[in-house]
């Protein structure tokens with residue numbers, strides 16, 4: 001069991017509330033309302049800007065060249081991920097400027113600033129634990145939503161999104177994030193410290209679940225308006 005799997009097992013319910021959220025199930029079976037997906041994606045673009053800052057902070061706090069390069073690679077993967085958002089938004093007639101001018105939803109502020117605070121007030125392991133549900137969770141969700149490969153999802157309304165996270169690039173970013181966690185944890189984690197880290201991991205997972213819920217709520221509001 002690697003360090004990530006230990007965290008996941010210790011915060012099982014929080015993790016499940018994230019990876020098995022109604023939003024995820026709706027994407028999987030294609031029933032997720034388009035309004036919810038669109039509202040989520042616009043907020044997610046803003047989210048990725050702040051998550052990129054958090055990965056840059058991980059680079060700043062790195063004490064070894066290996067940790068510094070790992071942070072740089074994931075920062076690049078996240079900046080690449082934003083091309084998906086720009087592509088989809090462009091199709092909906094939304095420019096990058098228009099998306100960037102959108103106001104951040106409180107659920108977005110809560111999650112991104114929580115992670116940044118973990119990095120500012122804690123050490124590098126605190127920060128990587130807070131960051132881990134993001135990269136590793138989306139890789140897990142992408143794989144789960146494409147059990148027979150992305151080619152099998154030919155007419156699926158969310159094929160492009162699923163393909164991004166089930167794809168090789170994102171999967172290898174998640175593998176690297178797991179390896180970084182293992183490397184940092186090998187430097188020593190007492191039982192007491194592990195309990196603290198599980199709290200961070202559980203909170204980050206719940207904030208991920210709240211982010212999906214934000215998408216559903218904004219989508220429902222857009223339908224009514």
Ligand SMILES: Cc1ncc(CN)c(N)n1
Pocket residue numbers: 044047048078081133134135138208211
């Ligand atoms: C909210 C959220 N969490 C995770 C990811 C994957 N980078 C994302 N795009 N958005």
